[in-house]
Amino acid sequence: MFIATAIVVFISFLNAVDGIIVRILTNDLHPFLIVFYRSVFGLIIIIPLFVNNKKVFVSSYKYLHFVRAFLKICALTSFFLAIKSIVLADVTAISFITPILIILGSVIFLKEKPNKSHLILACIGFSGVLFILKPGQSSVSMAIYWAVLGAMLGATIQLMLKKMSSKDSSHTLIVWNLLCTVPLAFIPAWFFWVTPSFGMFLLLSLQGLIGVLNMILMTKAMTISDISYLAPYDFLRLPIISVFAFLFFDEIPELSTLIGALFIFLSSFLISNLARKTK
DSSP states (O other): OHHHHHHHHHHHHHHHHHHHHHHTTTTTSSSSHHHHHHHHHHHHHHHHTTTOGGGGGGOOOOOHHHHHHHHHHHHHHHHHHHHHHHOHHHHHHTTTTTTHHHHHHHHHHOOOOOHHHHHHHHHHHHHHHHHOTTTTTSSSOOOOOOOHHHHHHHHHHHHHHHTTTTSSSSHHHHHHHHHHHHHHHHHHHHTTOOOOHHHHHHHHHHHHHHHHHHHHHHHHHHHHOHHHHHHGGGHHHHHHHHHHHHHHHHOOOOHHHHHHHHHHHHHHHHHHHHHHHOO
């Protein structure tokens, strides 16, 4: 259990670093370009690991992989547009609603039996989102809604993975995701094409490495421990990225963001506990 905990804490750190890199890159590169380049570097890193394993390229969901890749491009672009314009802590806090959306999506689309406690806790989580969005106040940037869209798309992708993992291995899902994302991401990236500088290439390659490490490490962590145990540790991203954002950009999260994040955290944490008790 200690190893699984250490892995997800490290993943939270990597995700925080990734957010800082995106904020730096969006000063000069369009989010479509960032998505394309990080996917290319991710593919370059991942292919040698599986090139001798021909079975990893055999999938039962070839066309669905392209749908998933398209949604991933949209999700990443939405988050990157939000990261470019608003406080990083706000984007991070909004992204925490993804597991709550997964719970609701499982009930609506996967026909899982609804649980009253889950629905009540989901409502608490969404009340936290309202604290962050502050509806009715003109001071709230429209860019924060890009983060909401990214979280919704992220939940959709996870629901698809839940279905696809019944027939495809985790390695197959990783490889096919990158194989499909690169050509699809190139299409919108072409319209905003800029040749990155050497420094940008280094950051983009680091992003590709972070993306691959995230997929591999999370897969490893889930083989050691249940996802319901691991999920709450994702909230470590908020304090980590808040510290980084202060050091690099002098950003300080608003009180409403911290209160909203607390509501969302409590909601997801209690949902995860209910999931463990049920099992």
